[in-house]
Amino acid sequence: MRDDKQTQRLEFTSDPGAGRSKYVAAALLGLVVLWMGSGIFFPSAPEEDAEGGSEAAAAVAVQVLPSEAAPVTRRFxxxxxxxPHRDSQVRAETSGNVVELLLDNGATVTKGAVIARIDDTQYQKAVAAAQEEFDRAQRELDNARTLRERGTATNDRVIQAEVDLAAAENTLTQAREALDDTAVIAPFDGRLEELPIEVGEFISAGEPAARxxxxxxxxxxxxxxxxxxxxxxxxxxxxxxxxxxxxxxxxxxxxxxxxxxxxxxxxxxxxxxxxxxxxxxxxxxxxxxxxxEVTAHFISPAILSLDSQGRLGVKTVTEDDHVAFHEITIATAGTDGIWVTGLPDQARIITVGQGFVTEGDLVAPQDTAQ
Missing domain, CATH: 2.40.30.170 (Efflux pump adaptor protein, beta barrel domain)
Structure with missing residues (x-):
């Protein structure tokens, strides 16, 4: 190759097809513009059908179960x-050593039965002394009355003898009661539940002896x-x-x-x-x-729902296939379901799909298979 050789540029102006591509591109652009504008100036006829289809799509399919209210007994x-019907702590009425237990712990007892005995030696002596004093006072009163009848005794002496006799009688009564108190007695029919004492043990008045x-x-x-x-x-x-x-x-x-x-x-x-x-x-x-007794519906707890306010209720379908929410109260519960109040006497209860619809929604109800 020689350095002085000049590079020549090719030109196609003389070719008759050289400008055809410009016209083809312009034609295609025009067709695209016409196609895009056709939706504005010539709207398609199926617009109404599309709107009807959206309404049909808005009707959510749910399963419903017809329910009729029935009387049911409300239970608490x-x-x-x-x-126990009765529970008594038996306490010792007097002080002394326990000398005898007549019953064992756990035994059945009857009212008045002796459970245990406390040493009554001193109480026996007290009764004997009180009896002697009573007898003496009685003899003194008899003598005073005899002498009054003979005119050798005054009425005041008789009155004093009567007072002395009454005092002696009171002392004798107290001594006998103290003697009786040495026996621990069952207050009613029942069972000996506790026996905290033992033979030979000293017990003071007021201490628990049995239950x-x-x-x-x-x-x-x-x-x-x-x-x-x-x-x-x-x-x-x-x-x-x-x-x-x-x-x-x-x-x-x-x-x-x-x-x-x-x-x-x-x-x-x-x-x-x-x-x-x-x-x-x-x-x-x-x-x-x-x-x-109340009128209620028997339902499964699984179909209960909460509304936007957090109220517990049940969703139903109205006659025109719209969702209604009813706040309910549980009347009673069983092992296989619950009885609730707050629903109409006749109701179509949503059993499947209640979680996908809200109050007022249009639905397509289908009966639940029994």
Whole structure:
């Protein structure tokens, strides 16, 4: 190659197809503009169909279950404790050494039965001395009356003899009572629950000598809230199930007139027959009391919902297929469902899909398979 050779530029101006690409590009651009503008100046006809389709899409499919209210007994359930019908701490009435135990701990006792005896030697002597003084005073009164009849004694002497006799009688009575107090006596029929004394032990007056409990019948105590106080009536029946497995029927014997100042609940006592003593005192119990009859729907707890205000309720479908929310109250609960109030007597309850709809939404209800 030579350095003086000049580079020549190729030109196609003489080619007849050289300017054709410009016209093709312009034509394509025009077609695109016309196509984009066609939606503005010539709207498509199916617009109305699209709007109808959006409304159809807004109707959420839910499953509903037709429900009819029925009468049901409302029940109050509470936890309680079985207590003895009577529980008495028997204390020594006098002081002395324990000389005899006539019963063993755990024995069945009857009212008036002697549980133990305290040494009564000094009390026997006191009774004997008081008896002698009483006899002397009686003879003195008899002599005074005889002498008054003969006219050799005044009326004042007779009156003084009567006073002395009354004092001697009082002393004798006290001595006999002290002697009787040397016996530790069961205050009622029951069971000897504690016997903390031993033979030879010295016991002072007022110290515990035995404990007797009566568990026939038992008394089950529960606490009743304020809103249910007026629904409980003395004499009404109550179902009682004990933690030991026994179940029986009791009767309301007492409902407090004043609430506990701390819990604002009312003490209630239910008496339960326990003739054979099979149910021990102190065990826990569950008490069920019927508090009236209401009209309610039976539903599963799984379909309960909360509204925007946090209220517990159930969603239903109205006649025009819109969602309605009903605040409910649980009347009673069972092992397989709950009875609730607050719904119309006839209702289509949403069982599936309630979490995806709110009050006022349009839905497409489908019956739940029974």
């Amino acid at each position: 359930v509470a936890k309680g404790q079985a207590l 007797v409990v009566d568990i026939s019948p038992l008394t089950v105590t529960i606490q009743v809230p304020q809103q249910l106080r007026n629904r409980l009536m003395v004499g009404a029946e109550a179902q009682v199930a004990f933690l030991t497995g026994e179940a029986t029927t009791g009767t309301i014997q007492f409902v407090a007139a004043a609430a506990d100042p701390h819990t604002r609940t009312f003490l209630t006592e239910i008496e339960v027959a326990n003739i054979d003593g099979a149910i021990p005192a102190g065990v826990s119990a569950e008490v069920i009391i019927a508090t009236g």
